[in-house]
Amino acid sequence: MLKQFFIICSGADTDILEQCSKGEQNKYAGIGATVFFTAVMAFIAASYALYTVFDNLYASIFFGLVWGLLIFNLDRYIVSTIKKTDSFIDEIIQASPRIILAIIIAIVISKPLELKIFEKEINQVLLEQKNEMTLANKTQIAEQFAPNITALQNDITSLQNEINGKETEVNTLYDTYISEAEGTAGTKLLGKGPVYSEKREKHDAALLELQQLKAENKNKITAIESQIGQLKGDFETQIVSTQPIINNFDGLMARVNALGELPWLPSLFIFLLFLAIETSPIFAKLLSPKGAYDFKLEDQETAVKTNVLQNKNQREAMLKTDYAINDKIYSDIENEDELYTYKRKKAREIMQLQADAFYKQQKNVL
Incomplete structure (x- = not known):
């Protein structure tokens, strides 16, 4: 039962193969088993690759099954269409397009399995890339908000400097009228005379202006700090909203690119393994000697070809004869x-x- 199934997978003519020896049947059963298990590996590889895209198990299995059946049909077609001839060069030329197709199929099959085999290493590369992207994202967002925040902070500094300047002026006036009262400066007269009163009034007026300036600038600084807080809040909100995009940066293309950053030698060995599996049925037919099945198949095909050519030639001869008879008849009755x-x-x-x-x-x- 299993042997018959693998023979069907090989694409061989079962009616002809039943007339051949057990060894010939086993050869094609082995070729069919290779075709079948290659399709199974294609199903597994496609299912995993599609799962990384759709993140849905059932959809991945369904499309993976479709891909596996497609690969099975292609491999079966490739093997069944290679005919044994008496010239090895002709066989190589005949098989060359199929070998190229087998190489393409091997690449497609091996790549998703490489992603699974090197999953831990790929995750490490993706983690490093995500960290770099997170830092770069914060820097880019900060560049959007930094000029406005810096301008507002400069406004606060300017308002504070205005207060500090006024305080310096008030302190200077204070020192002036105190020195006048002590007689250490100004008129050099001890006591609170008219000059003292005048300087005290200037100081009190400046002090009142300082208090008003502090109240006004405090309100302005509070409003500016509120704007700065709003900008910083927007900055944090934008970082939080964009971070999930970075966290989800682990799709199929990202993993393939991450795989490309790993050492290439292990990936090459895996590719060569699947290339050997994919091309083994082709080379098995190319390298194997011409067996009983090939002779019987050739005999059947040449018999059909000969019969078709005979029928064609016979119809052409009949048509030619019919033309000649008709010409003679019309010539006689003319x-x-x-x-x-x-x-x-x-x-x-x-x-x-x-x-x-x-x-x-x-x-x-x-």
Whole structure:
């Protein structure tokens, strides 16, 4: 049962193969088993690759099954269409397009399995890439908000400097009227005279201005700090909203690119393994000697071809003969008086009928 299934997978003619030896049947059963298990590996590889894309188990299995059946059909077609001839060069030329197709299939099958085999290493590469992308993302977002925040902080500094300048002025006026009262400066008179009162009034007026300035600038600084807080909140919100995009940066293309950053030698060995599996049925047929199955198949095909050619030639000969007979018949009756008289009579009748019809038509017009 299993042997018969693998023979069907090989694409061989089961009716012809039943007439061959057990060894010949085993050879094609082995070729069919290779075709079948290659399709199974293609199913597994495609299912895993599609799972990384759709993140849905059932959809991945369904499309993976379709891909596996497609690979099975292609491999079966490739193996079944390679015919054994007496020239090895002709066989190589005949198989070269199929070998190229087998190489393409091997690449497609091996790549998803490489992603699974080196999954831990790929995850490490993706983690490093995500960290770099996170830092780069923060830097880019900060570049959007930094100029506005810096400008607002400069406004706060300017307002604070304005207060500090006014405080310095008030402190200077304070020192002036205190020195006047102590007699250490100004008029050099001890006590609170008219000059002292004048300087004290200037100080008090400046102090009042300072208090008003502090109140006004405090309100302005509070408003600016609120704007800065809003900008920083927007900055954090944008970082939080964009981070999931970075966290989900682990799709099929990202994993393939991450695989490309790993050492290439292990990937090459895996590819060569699947290439050997994929091309083994082809080379098995190329390298194996011409067996009983090949002779019987060739005999059957040449018999059909010979029969078709014979029928074609026979029909052509019959058609040629028929042409010659018809030409001879018409040539013999060409000069017969009886046929001439009969056709002359019929032509006269046709001309009379035409003349009568024309006469009636003209009469109706008049």
